[in-house]
Amino acid sequence: MIHLRSFRKHDLPRLYELDQSCFAADTAYSMADLRHFLSTPRSVAWVAEGEGGVVGFLILERVRIDGIMVGHLITIDVDGAARRLGVGGLLLGAAETHLRGEGITRLTLEVSEENPGALAFYRRFGFAATGHIPNYYAGRTTALVMEKEL
Ligand SMILES: CC(C)(COP(=O)(O)OP(=O)(O)OC[C@H]1O[C@@H](n2cnc3c(N)ncnc32)[C@H](O)[C@@H]1OP(=O)(O)O)[C@@H](O)C(=O)NCCC(=O)NCCS
Incomplete structure (x- = not known):
């Protein structure tokens, strides 16, 4: 059974491992990149956790474009062994619900x-x-x- 929760600092090594496994070495984020995205106040992140640990995560930021606050998805990563089970959809749904709650109506x-x-x-x-x-x-x-449009 998969559940979502907010990112906690101790998740960082696992998120780095997941990102390395999801993307080629020249496009995956460095540990410093991830730490930056996960610590800036304009970002919010969720992890998807199963019995064996974290199987996915999503990082969202809110940015101002042309004077309007917009959601910007930084990354969504699901473990290769846990894909096509709805985990990505759950994470995206959490991000969209969060943005709507803040009155933000566009996700890019x-x-x-x-x-x-x-x-x-x-x-x-x-x-x-x-x-x-x-x-x-x-x-x-x-x-x-x-x-x-949300
Ligand atoms: C993209 C990603 C996050 C999707 O996560 P997921 O947990 O597998 O997605 P879901 O199970 O919620 O998929 C929901 C629907 O999206 C579509 N979908 C998802 N992955 C798909 C694929 N590889 N091919 C075709 N359709 C796909 C399907 O309609 C799927 O529904 P279905 O399984 O009932 O057919 C995942 O493949 C991933 O982490 N990829 C590597 C990292 C990445 O590329 N991230 C995006 C960076 S921009």
Whole structure:
């Protein structure tokens, strides 16, 4: 049985391990990056925990774009062995509920155009591509910008 809870500091090593396993070495976050994202007041993070420990997490930040507060998904990572079980959907749902509670009505993210699984996941949850950023990942892979009205 998977449950969600807020990130706690002692989760950091496991989150780093998960991120390293989810992304290529040149795109995964460093420990310093993760520590930064998880400690800034504009961020909020949840972990998904099963019997054997943490199997996924999501980091969200709130940013001001054109004078309006918007949610920006920094990352969502689910253990390869725990995918297609609804964990990602649970984490995304928590983030969306949190944003709505703050009166924020838009969620934006970047995703590699070479990540078909994540693209399918975001489309399944109602995100649409609104732009692209060339050379975004490791200085060469294009990112799609995807957005959803909450
Ligand atoms: C993207 C990711 C977070 C999805 O997590 P998940 O727990 O597997 O997602 P869910 O089980 O909630 O999937 C919900 C639905 O999304 C769609 N979906 C998810 N992964 C998919 C895939 N690989 N291919 C096609 N559709 C997919 C399906 O419609 C799925 O429903 P279904 O399993 O009933 O068909 C996970 O694959 C992951 O961590 N990938 C590596 C890290 C990553 O790329 N993160 C995104 C960075 S931008």
